[in-house]
Each structure stands twice: as structure tokens, then as C-alpha cells.
Amino acid sequence: MNELSKIDRALPWMLVTPALLWTLLFFVAPFVAMALLSLNFQAEGGMTVSNYSQFFTNPSYYRAMINSLEVTGMVTLISVLLAYPFAWILAEQIPPRLQRLALLLAILPFWTSYVVRSYSWLLVLAQNGVVNDALLRTGLLTDPLQLANTRTATIIGFVHFFVMLLTLTIFASLKQLNPSYRKAAADLGAGPIRTFIHVVLPLTIPGVVVGAFLTFVLAIGDYITPQILGGNNELLMPQLIMMQIGRRGDFPLASALALILMAMVTIAYIACARWLKIERT
Amino acid sequence: MFTSFMPSLKRSACAAAIASIAVISPAAAADLNALIWCDHADPALLKPFEDANGIKVNVKEFEGTGAGFAIVDQSQPGDWDVMVIDSIDIPRGVEKGLFEPLPEDKLPLADLYDEVTMDGSTRVDGKRYGITEKFGYNTIGFNNSKVDPADMQSMSALLDEKYKGRIAIYDYYLPIIGMAALSIGKNTADLTEADLPAIKEVLLKMKGNSKLVGEVTASQTALATGEVDILVGGGEWVTAGLARENPALDFSVPKEGAILWSQSLAMFSASKNKDMALKFIQYVMSPEGQARLATSSCYWGMPASKAAALDDAQKKILRFDEQPEFLKRSQPYPAPSAELDKKMQDLWTEMLQSQ
Structure with a gap:
């Protein structure tokens, strides 16, 4: 009996050990190495925060963080606003037997390479691209719009990708909603709009927040989309980090910038985690 | 480091x-x-x-x-x-x-x-x-059917209002800083920190006139697709490979010189x-x-x-x-010391962030 309880006690640890080792090797160890590198840590003693102070004293550096927050915030907001009605149509308006097919069709474009898709957007938004061509031919414009190589292009590229991600998380929330809640609201005299605002929306907020958090995390750390579509007319944090490595190989500064970026993600996580906790109670 | x-x-x-x-x-x-x-x-x-x-x-x-x-x-x-x-x-x-x-x-x-x-x-x-x-050369690459080739014989064209929004800049700070230095009569081999303010002025004007700053593929694509007509830092490395498909792509070595x-x-x-x-x-x-x-x-x-x-x-x-x-x-690429290299890269960052 005593032996059995020992095994019982050890079993959970045995089960989580591979995951713990994985996290230690591929997250904790590189994280500590990066933190030490960012401080120019020396074995014989001594370290400096000069890489961090550079970030806060150089306007071009902290401007990159502001740009990243502005772009990511905008992408997250637009993606949520587009994804919610899309998910609602999929969950509520499409017959259940066609929902799988509809979801498949919706995510089909994402089977192509992310880089190829970004370059495709560049061609679509270019001065001689499909968008400008259509607007000029229909007479809606007399001169082409400057769309490619702008912040707008970066946001369009991001939104195209993240709307689908958010749609999936919101769709899952909507499908998990017990239909009796809506019936109860209707019995109590609530119309469809009131039911949506007071019942459906609050109950699907966890799905929205999870999707929004994923969107924020993935967008703020993305290098490819702003690099291809933004035309380097402003720098975002991942571009600033890459810039330190290319020619000069300044890994300590790149590490410091990466950790600052990570701190922003952590703050976003804390904000979302607190919010989600309230929703779960 | x-x-x-x-x-x-x-x-x-x-x-x-x-x-x-x-x-x-x-x-x-x-x-x-x-x-x-x-x-x-x-x-x-x-x-x-x-x-x-x-x-x-x-x-x-x-x-x-x-x-x-x-x-x-x-x-x-x-x-x-x-x-x-x-x-x-x-x-x-x-x-x-x-x-x-x-x-x-x-x-x-x-x-x-x-x-x-x-x-x-x-x-x-x-x-x-x-x-x-x-x-090869980091110099002025251009589409000779869209711009006046005579204008491309001077770097002053890169700052000319006439070409505003029709220019891409190659995203590598050393050659473009070198070109900016040539445009104000400085030799790339003699560049010091004291030259950076004057170079910054040129770079900011150049950025103000440009549509994008792109790495190799982006800048090549921009010139080849007609998104821009001029590539600052371009040269035979952009135009020669595309010559058979688009013979209008050309490059000049302006009177101020080019970066080798x-x-x-x-x-x-x-x-x-x-x-x-x-x-x-x-x-x-x-x-x-x-x-x-x-x-x-x-x-x-x-x-x-x-x-x-x-x-x-x-x-x-x-x-x-x-x-x-x-x-x-x-003239060859600027070959700065580690300290000057860092300052040049920071100058480039400032140029990229300028609106």
C-alpha cells in the first residue's frame, strides 16, 4: 500500500519530466543565456546595462517599440472586428453539415507559404497591382494609391492572416455555447440584439481574448510581414533586432532588444490572464 | 563586442x-x-x-x-x-x-x-x-524609359522633387552612407564621426524623396515591376541579370563617383x-x-x-x-572602426525611422 502511494506520488512527476526538461533546455537555458549576453556578462565578474540604456535613450530605438505597439494594436482590433461576424456567420448561419467545408474553404489560403503570401500582397497592393488597377479602370481614382511599402500594407498583410486565427477561436467559443442560454433569454423577453449583447458576447469573450492575445504575440514578433510589405519606411522591433545581427553581429544588443520585446508580451499575457480569470469564475 | x-x-x-x-x-x-x-x-x-x-x-x-x-x-x-x-x-x-x-x-x-x-x-x-x-558598384540604377538618363549623371537628381516617390533605396548602410559622402565631396576612406551630421542631412533628404528602403529582393522587385524608377545603391547587380527581360534597366556612375x-x-x-x-x-x-x-x-x-x-x-x-x-x-566601401560602424548604423536607423 505504502509502495503504491510512492508510485502514485512519483507518477505525476514522471509524466511531466519530459515537458519540464524540454522547457528547461529550449526555453529556460536559452533565456538565461540571452539575459547574460544582454548584460555583457563576464565570467571574471562585471556586467552592464548599457544595452538596455541605449534602447531608452535612443529615440530611433524606442520609436521601434511604439511602432510595434501601434501596428500590433491596430491589427488585433481590426482582426477582432472582422473575425467576430465571420465566426458568427459560420457558427449560426451556415447549416451544420456545411460548417466543416466552410471552415476548410476559409483556411485554404493559409496552406501557402507565409513568405509567398506576403510577396503576393506586395504585388496586389503595388502601384501597378490589382487593387490600383481595378480602382483606376472603374474611374474611382485618377492616380494610383500608395498602398505597397506602407504601414497600411503591413496591417493588411497581418489582418489577412490573423482574421482566420481569430475566427477559429471565436467559432469554437460560439459552438460551445449552450443553446438553452439563448432560449432562457428569449423566455425572459430579450430580443436577438439584447440576447447577443448580454448573453452571447460576454460568454464568448474568452475565445476573443485568447485569439486576440495570440494575434498580439505573433504579430509583435513577426519580422517577415513588415519587412516585405512595410518598405522599411519605419522599423518595428523585430526589424531593429535583426539589424543588430546582419553585419555587426551585435548579439548583446540584439538580446537586450529581444528581452524588451518579450517583456511587452509578458505584460500582454498578464493583462489577458487576469481578464480571463474573471471570466472563468 | x-x-x-x-x-x-x-x-x-x-x-x-x-x-x-x-x-x-x-x-x-x-x-x-x-x-x-x-x-x-x-x-x-x-x-x-x-x-x-x-x-x-x-x-x-x-x-x-x-x-x-x-x-x-x-x-x-x-x-x-x-x-x-x-x-x-x-x-x-x-x-x-x-x-x-x-x-x-x-x-x-x-x-x-x-x-x-x-x-x-x-x-x-x-x-x-x-x-x-x-x-561591382553601388551607384544609381534606373529605368531609362522612365527617367532622363542625363539626370542620372549626378547624385543631385536623387534629392530632386522631380523624382519624389519614384526612388527606392538599397537597405545597406555602408554603401549608401558612402554614396552620401561622395555627394558632399568626402572620400569614403577618410570618413570620421565629424562627417556624420552632413551625411545625415543628405540621407534624410534622400529618404524624404523615396518610396521605400528595401533589401536585395525588394529593391530589385520594385525597380523591375515599375514600383519605382530609380534605385539608390543599384548597379549591374540589379540590372544585368534582368537585362534580357527588361533592357530599359540601366545604371550610371555619376560625376560624384560610385561605391565599389x-x-x-x-x-x-x-x-x-x-x-x-x-x-x-x-x-x-x-x-x-x-x-x-x-x-x-x-x-x-x-x-x-x-x-x-x-x-x-x-x-x-x-x-x-x-x-x-x-x-x-x-571608391571602396567605407571601412569604419567598430565604434564608427556602430554610429553609422545608428544614423541609418534614424534615417529609416524618419517620417
Whole structure:
């Protein structure tokens, strides 16, 4: 009996050990190495925060963080606003037997390479691209719009990708909603709009927040989309980090910038985690 | 930049990422393992050498000397045999103890254009550590059906309102800072921190007139698709490869001059295959190797050797006959100290962030 309880006690640890080792090797160890590198840590003693102070004293550096927050915030907001009605149509308006097919069709474009898709957007938004061509031919414009190589292009590229991600998380929330809640609201005299605002929306907020958090995390750390579509007319944090490595190989500064970026993600996580906790109670 | 602790720190990090090291480590010691730029990945260049020597050349592409050295740092000594590197960065590799002196008597140095041997960079303490294999110009690339070619004979056109929104800037700070320096009458070899404010003024004006700042593919695409008509920093490396499809793409060496880019081959001192590494360097420097490298599918450029076996059409596209004049009017990349390099990169960052 005593032996059995020992095994019982050890079993959970045995089960989580591979995951713990994985996290230690591929997250904790590189994280500590990066933190030490960012401080120019020396074995014989001594370290400096000069890489961090550079970030806060150089306007071009902290401007990159502001740009990243502005772009990511905008992408997250637009993606949520587009994804919610899309998910609602999929969950509520499409017959259940066609929902799988509809979801498949919706995510089909994402089977192509992310880089190829970004370059495709560049061609679509270019001065001689499909968008400008259509607007000029229909007479809606007399001169082409400057769309490619702008912040707008970066946001369009991001939104195209993240709307689908958010749609999936919101769709899952909507499908998990017990239909009796809506019936109860209707019995109590609530119309469809009131039911949506007071019942459906609050109950699907966890799905929205999870999707929004994923969107924020993935967008703020993305290098490819702003690099291809933004035309380097402003720098975002991942571009600033890459810039330190290319020619000069300044890994300590790149590490410091990466950790600052990570701190922003952590703050976003804390904000979302607190919010989600309230929703779960 | 790296402290004494950094190598051991890096080794620890690498040990924790065995899987990723396996991915970037070359395949087998018997093969030739080369750290290269994309022009060396062309099978038309590699296959004749592989067939002649019965070996496989394993290549790993990288961009930027810092990124290349990072790959070496993460590898085991002896993993790599040869490296393609910016000629001006050879002393950085020598300082890190990476490179092996090359036997000058076994290399066709006499065939090279005098201006591109770059002995100031390729030779350190009297020993040759690199040999220039390809060169070209960071200058003004343009579409001659969209702009007045006469305007492209002066860098002042880059700041002219007439071309506002029709310009792309190549995203590499050293040559473009070099071009800005030339435009205000400064020699690239003499640049100091005191010159940066005047250079900044030019760069900000240039940015204000431009539509985008793009790396190699983005800037090439912008010029080729008509998104822009002028590429600051462009040259034969952009226009020559596209000449057959779009003969309107052209480049000029303006009256202020151009920046000479130059890439070299170096051999690793830890190479386990030095004989084959030297054979590879000799092959690339041979007339056939030079012609294949110059016309690589990734990008074209001038062969460093005057003996390159190019046909007349290829020579015409590369403007072979004009090289003596172009070389006379060109200056090498700025080769700043580490401190000045950092300041130049910060200046570039400021330019990119300016609205």
C-alpha cells in the first residue's frame, strides 16, 4: 500500500519530466543565456546595462517599440472586428453539415507559404497591382494609391492572416455555447440584439481574448510581414533586432532588444490572464 | 563586442540546442563545406567543380558578415572550409583567428583588376587571407524609359522633387552612407564621426524623396515591376541579370563617383580539407569559374579577373569595356572602426525611422 502511494506520488512527476526538461533546455537555458549576453556578462565578474540604456535613450530605438505597439494594436482590433461576424456567420448561419467545408474553404489560403503570401500582397497592393488597377479602370481614382511599402500594407498583410486565427477561436467559443442560454433569454423577453449583447458576447469573450492575445504575440514578433510589405519606411522591433545581427553581429544588443520585446508580451499575457480569470469564475 | 565569457556562454547555449546545430552543420567532412552568398549556390557554378573532383559542395547561404560569423561560432572547428565575405571584413575574420593564409603563387592575382585586389583588406600583416572574386558598384540604377538618363549623371537628381516617390533605396548602410559622402565631396576612406551630421542631412533628404528602403529582393522587385524608377545603391547587380527581360534597366556612375563593392573568398584555418578548399578557390578564380560566377542566376556582377571567359553579349551587359573608367571614378566601401560602424548604423536607423 505504502509502495503504491510512492508510485502514485512519483507518477505525476514522471509524466511531466519530459515537458519540464524540454522547457528547461529550449526555453529556460536559452533565456538565461540571452539575459547574460544582454548584460555583457563576464565570467571574471562585471556586467552592464548599457544595452538596455541605449534602447531608452535612443529615440530611433524606442520609436521601434511604439511602432510595434501601434501596428500590433491596430491589427488585433481590426482582426477582432472582422473575425467576430465571420465566426458568427459560420457558427449560426451556415447549416451544420456545411460548417466543416466552410471552415476548410476559409483556411485554404493559409496552406501557402507565409513568405509567398506576403510577396503576393506586395504585388496586389503595388502601384501597378490589382487593387490600383481595378480602382483606376472603374474611374474611382485618377492616380494610383500608395498602398505597397506602407504601414497600411503591413496591417493588411497581418489582418489577412490573423482574421482566420481569430475566427477559429471565436467559432469554437460560439459552438460551445449552450443553446438553452439563448432560449432562457428569449423566455425572459430579450430580443436577438439584447440576447447577443448580454448573453452571447460576454460568454464568448474568452475565445476573443485568447485569439486576440495570440494575434498580439505573433504579430509583435513577426519580422517577415513588415519587412516585405512595410518598405522599411519605419522599423518595428523585430526589424531593429535583426539589424543588430546582419553585419555587426551585435548579439548583446540584439538580446537586450529581444528581452524588451518579450517583456511587452509578458505584460500582454498578464493583462489577458487576469481578464480571463474573471471570466472563468 | 563579445566579452571573454561570451564564447563559453555561446557554447553552452549551443549545447542546449543540439538539434538546431545539427541543422546548420555541414553534411560530411569528406565534402567541401562552404559558407556562401546566394550567387555561389547556382548549380551552373558548382556542378562542373563537383564533377571534376568527384565531391559534393555543401553550401549554406547567409547575409551579412555578422550572421556568417555567428554560424561559424555555433559550429565545430573544421566544419567549414571556405567562406564568401565582404572584402573589407576579412581583417575581422583574421582577428578572430578564422582564416588561413592563402598561397599567392598558386592564385591568378596577375589577372585581377588592380583596383579590386583590395590589398588593404585582403592582406593582413603581409599575408594574403582573401582573394577578390567579384565586384561591382553601388551607384544609381534606373529605368531609362522612365527617367532622363542625363539626370542620372549626378547624385543631385536623387534629392530632386522631380523624382519624389519614384526612388527606392538599397537597405545597406555602408554603401549608401558612402554614396552620401561622395555627394558632399568626402572620400569614403577618410570618413570620421565629424562627417556624420552632413551625411545625415543628405540621407534624410534622400529618404524624404523615396518610396521605400528595401533589401536585395525588394529593391530589385520594385525597380523591375515599375514600383519605382530609380534605385539608390543599384548597379549591374540589379540590372544585368534582368537585362534580357527588361533592357530599359540601366545604371550610371555619376560625376560624384560610385561605391565599389567587392566580395572575396577565404579559407578557414580549421578546415580539414584545405587542399580541396584551395582547389575550389582556384576553380572560382579560373576563367570559366569567373564567368559562371559573374553570371550567376542569383545576381550578376563583374568578375574580378580580366581573363573571365565571358561571351561578347555578357560583356556588353556588364559594360566590360567601361570598367577602367568606372573603376577610376569609384571608391571602396567605407571601412569604419567598430565604434564608427556602430554610429553609422545608428544614423541609418534614424534615417529609416524618419517620417
